[in-house]
Every structure is written in structure tokens, then in C-alpha cells.
Amino acid sequence: MLVERKCYRRPVTGNTVSPVKIGVLGAARITPMSLINPAKRNIEVVVATVAARDVARAKAFAAKHAIARVHDSYEALIADPDLDAVYVPLPNSLHGRWTRAALAAGKHVLCEKPFAANAAEARVVADLAEQSGRTVMEAFHYRYHPLALRIEQIIASNELG
Template identity: 75%
Template structure:
């Protein structure tokens, strides 16, 4: 392939992560402006096996070596939570654009530090809240902004799924694990998006895996405009599987079923005095929309909503949930 034929955005993956095929590799095959050009893993054999399986041309046996590669434009970071900040810093320092999995960092202090570094650079640094780029969420925002539901009264968001493998890294405090970090970051982010602002945390109750790790959490929220909210999340509880959002206003309500992975099936149900209507927005994966947005930001200067500054707001709420529940904040690994 000549330089003129080279895709516009060459991305390297840090870690042979299970999420990478769905979140980046397959979407890149459907995006003519993007190629996944390299993968790094601490185990070189694992990187090579992953590369062969997914048709990736080059491997590295260290994360830093990939970051330093001069022909890569961007880095995708699907590492454990506690490593996100460390390797985002390294990528920015090396002049790379960054697509970092959520949660963006281990805590709000680290998010603020990364946001400052990103602002001082000319690089695109984007948190990978893929659901945010799906037309379902765009339509939900438009309905709220239109006033059709009236003045907001209540916003409730939930993400619960079963993870009974307690050796999983998501239960590891040293890797910034916990239900709020893994599942709850979605619930917190959705509450912020649909609630229209960053809320205060009024109270929080945790179900514990160990003294520092939450396996489930609920929290009550208060928004600046006067409406209230609730987030709930779980990796192991009686709430086996729930992915939903509900917005109640003085004139109507809106319910979103499966807003996190809408490409696997979703519904929007709006109820007002005019009646009930149900909408769907196609099965194209939200990861495809996310990659389109990342490429658009890097190659064409298009704006994105999941900026480092946005991540600071989300991590501030996550920290407040842990504090209200009497649990320690997560720390970088």
C-alpha cells in the first residue's frame, strides 16, 4: 500500500483485550478511514496469537514500544481501570491521539490531571462511552430538550449484569475495580446526559464483595435544576440483568430499554397526554458510531461529547458515590 493509499487513521491497541474485537477491530473493518495496525501485550506470544486471529499486521511485547511507533497515529486503551491514566499520559506525551475505555481514570483527581495534559496538547483524547454516539441517545436528548416531557422530575438509570467469577479483575481493588467503576460508570454517565447536568450524590448504599470492593451499588442524586435521580448497578446481586433508563417529567415520561448496547436490540417508549409511541433506531453497533466520531475528530476536527472534561464530571460523581457509601476512592495502579 502506498502512502497515498494508506488509511487516514492508524490505531494501535494496548493489550490483547477481549473487548477489542467488538469495540474496535470489527468497526475498523467497516470504516474506510481507519486501520488497526498494531497490538501490544506484555506476553509477546499472546500478542502474536491475537494479531494472527484478527488480521493485525504488527505486534509489540511492550506498551511503550507501540506508543513510540512513529507510523501509528492513535492508541486504543482497553486495559484494567487502574492503568488507564498511566498509559493515556504516555500516549499524549508521545504525540498520539487516544481512545480510552471507560472509566477514564481511577478517580477524579487523576481525570483532572489527564484533562490538563490533553488540553495542553493538540491531540484528541476521547473516553469510549460508545452508547453516547448511538442515534437512540441523540433522539432521547432531543426529546428532553424539546420540552415534550415538561420540566424534569426524576431520572433513573441502571446497569446490572451477573459476574460470578470473583477472580475477575473487575473485583480487584488494586486495579481500580468495583461495580460502580465497571457497570456504574454507564449509569452515572447516562444520568448526567439525560439529567442535563452533573448531580450531587445525596446518599449511596453498597453491597460488598470485600471491605473495599462493591459488587452492587445504588445512589440517590440531586440535580441543580431541582429534579432528582437514582443510579443502580451490579456485578453480582439479586438484580441479575437490567439495562435501562427512565426520565420522568411533569408532562410525560420516556423509557429506554438497553441504551448501553442498542445494536443488540433496544426500545424507546415515550408517554405523554397525546398517547404512547415506540421508536427504534436500527441495529448498527454503537461501537461503529463511536469509531466514526473518533476518526472524525482526529481527521476532520469534528467535536465529540466524551472529552476529558466530560470524564472529570463523571469521575467526580463516581468518587462521591464511593464516599457516600463509606468506601475508599479507587487509586491508580
């Protein structure tokens, strides 16, 4: 099955490409592995800010992971005009709510699985993404891992089976 993927195009300033600035909602344990560490290896991505229910926890998380700024609420992070995208690693029951809020604020969204609680909520999120011209992506990490590409190559080559 072929899936067309819309990609966010970063603004070009002079001869350089501005990095995608991402804000993180929550201080979840998955965030370093899924976003922060990969972003450190990519000059086109900056994890710029974090917000958590507890500001002290957000500050400790930011200090531990060299995140420059902390917002005192999820709403403040989403409203930040310097951010291009929001990463949502919150509890599953909050994914739809904060994904919709980020889209409404004009942000692209990377959301941990599941990005919606059911098909109806997924349709609302998809419609909002289309209306806003923003990309929403569910964080299926393995799908973009080099191992997945190698598996696809092996299957296509009939090397096995």
C-alpha cells in the first residue's frame, strides 16, 4: 500500500534552513528516547521548550535534557509563536484533546500512540489537520527505523522464503 506523506517544509533563511522548533507537552519517560536524543543528532530539529502539570518537574526535566525554556502550562506552550510543532507524550486519554489544541494553534503535531481514542475522534483530528494545513503524525517509531527499511528490502528481493 502506498501512502502519500505530506512533509513540513522548514523556512529557508539565506543559505541555511531554520530548524524545526518543537515543544514537549509533559515530562514523560519516553521523550528522551523518542525525541530528545534523536533531535540532538539532527541539526534541523531543536527541542525548544517543555511544559508539565508540575512546573518544578518541567524545570528539572529541562535541566536534565538541556531544553532551553519551560512553560508554566500546556496552553502557554501551545500558544508559543516560536514553535513549529508540538510533541504529545501525555497519557492516552489526553492525546486527542491536546492534539486538537495544537492544531488549532497552528502547530504540527507528533503524538504518541494512539493519537485518538476512537475512529470518530481520529476523523476530527484528521479534518482539523487538513483544514489547518498542518501535519499530524502518530509516533510509530519502528516504522522509520533503518531496520524496517531493511526488512522491506529483504521482502522485496525474495531473499527469504
